[in-house]
Amino acid sequence: MRPSLLAAILALGMDISSASAVAPNSFSVGTEAFSRGDFANAFKSYREAVQQGHVEAHTQLGLLYEKGMGVPQDYKEAARWYRVAADKGSAIAQNYLGLMYEDGVGVQQDAKEAAKWYRLSAELGYSAAQINLGVALMNGLGLQQDKAEAIRWYLRAAEQNDGNGQYNLALAYARGYGVLQDYKEAMKWYRLAAENGHASAQNNLGTLYLMGRGVSPNRIVAYAFFHLSATNDPTRENKAAANRNGLAATMSEQDIASAKMLSRELGKPGNLLKTLDAITPLRAPE
Numbered sequence: 001m002r003p004s005l006l007a008a009i010l011a012l013g014m015d016i017s018s019a020s021a022v023a024p025n026s027f028s029v030g031t032e033a034f035s036r037g038d039f040a041n042a043f044k045s046y047r048e049a050v051q052q053g054h055v056e057a058h059t060q061l062g063l064l065y066e067k068g069m070g071v072p073q074d075y076k077e078a079a080r081w082y083r084v085a086a087d088k089g090s091a092i093a094q095n096y097l098g099l100m101y102e103d104g105v106g107v108q109q110d111a112k113e114a115a116k117w118y119r120l121s122a123e124l125g126y127s128a129a130q131i132n133l134g135v136a137l138m139n140g141l142g143l144q145q146d147k148a149e150a151i152r153w154y155l156r157a158a159e160q161n162d163g164n165g166q167y168n169l170a171l172a173y174a175r176g177y178g179v180l181q182d183y184k185e186a187m188k189w190y191r192l193a194a195e196n197g198h199a200s201a202q203n204n205l206g207t208l209y210l211m212g213r214g215v216s217p218n219r220i221v222a223y224a225f226f227h228l229s230a231t232n233d234p235t236r237e238n239k240a241a242a243n244r245n246g247l248a249a250t251m252s253e254q255d256i257a258s259a260k261m262l263s264r265e266l267g268k269p270g271n272l273l274k275t276l277d278a279i280t281p282l283r284a285p286e
Contacts, residue, residue: 026045026046026048026049026052026054026057027045027046027049027054027056027057027060029041029045030042030043030044030045030046030049030057030060031060033045034060034069039064039069039070039071040070041070042060042064042069042070043061043064043069043070043071046060046061046064047061055085055088055089055090056085056090056092056093058081058082058084058085058088058090058093059081059082059085059090059092059093059096061081062077062078062079062080062081062082062085062093062096063078063096065077065078065081066078066096066105066106075100075105075106076106076107077106078100078106079097079100079105079106079107081093082096082097082100083097086117086120089124091120091121091124091125091126091129092121092126094117094118094120094121094124094126094129095117095118095121095126095128095129095132097117098113098114098115098116098117098118098121098129098132099114099132101113101114101117102114102132102141102142110142111136111141111142112142112143113142114132114136114141114142115133115136115141115142115143116142117129118132118133118136119133121133122153122156125160127156127157127160127162127164127165128157128162128164130153130154130156130157130160130162130165131153131154131157131162131164131165131168133150133153134150134151134152134153134154134157134165134168135150135168136150137149137150137153138150138172138177138178147177147178148178150172150178151169151172151177151178151179154168154169154172155169158189158192161192161196162196163192163193163196163197163198163201164193164198166189166190166192166193166196166198166201167189167190167193167198167200167201169189170185170186170187170188170189170190170193170201170204171186171204173185173186173189174186174190174204174208174213182214183208183213183214183215184214184215185214186208186213186214187205187208187213187214187215190204190205190208191205191272191273191276192273194225194228194266194272195270195272195273197232199229199232199233199238199240200229200233200238202225202226202228202229202232202240203225203226203229203230203238203239203240203243205225206221206222206223206224206225206226206229206240206243206244207222207243209221209222209225210222210243210247218279219247219250219251219255219259220251220255220258220259220262221259221262221276221279222247223244223247223248223251223255223256223259223260223263224259224260224262224263224266225240225263225266226240226241226243226244226247227240227244227259227260227263228263228266228267230244231263231267232267262275262279
């Protein structure tokens with residue numbers, strides 16, 4: 001999953017000193033302009049930073065062209081700027097270029113080329129690319145299927161506290177993809193992803209608590225997670241609301257009230273894991 005544009009911009013802004021000592025001011029000005037929605041001035045500042053040799057400014061120009069922010073949307077131009085930055089060693093640009101090849105946006109669709117750029121970025125430690133490479137390996141997209149290697153890349157992303165990496169790793173353990181099925185291990189990684197606000201992980205935790213897989217069954221906690229997930233992601237694709245409503249039909253009003261109160265506690269920043277540890281210790285491995 002691609003990080004938000006602002007998150008990517010700010011992440012790059014943190015690396016100004018290491019990326020280029022030549023043009024930190026222009027890049028900083030561009031980042032500040034982007035963060036306040038002034039895309040025209042962000043584009044202008046990034047162009048200045050490019051002329052002064054700032055590698056990551058190329059990536060940011062690609063983002064602006066891809067999304068049509070401050071300039072007319074132009075996927076081919078976006079891919080061109082990403083490639084320049086990718087060739088200069090930008091892990092973020094390499095991942096973005098991989099995404100364009102995977103989707104066939106601005107370039108000819110090419111799964112093998114996508115996997116190539118994901119691997120280059122992943123080897124530089126970029127967690128989003130590690131996940132994308134893991135997905136490619138898990139499904140044999142553009143390279144030979146290797147589920148064990150996919151798990152290793154998911155783990156590397158998860159250990160960087162990437163919620164998507166934690167979710168993918170948990171899902172693999174829950175379903176036995178590339179590893180022996182292990183609900184306790186799935187629970188461990190779903191918990192971490194849920195703490196990071198991953199709505200699908202929160203929904204899946206609800207299912208594990210409802211079914212008693214990897215943890216003692218607890219309908220109140222299950223409802224709390226379904227409710228939290230549905231609140232964080234109310235889209236139709238998220239089944240948490242349906243799961244919550246179906247469970248509610250079997251619960252007392254008092255238990256539902258308790259579950260909603262628990263859901264509010266779980267949703268407080270930094271509160272999920274310590275709240276769970278206080279009420280539901282993990283079961284022995286199954």
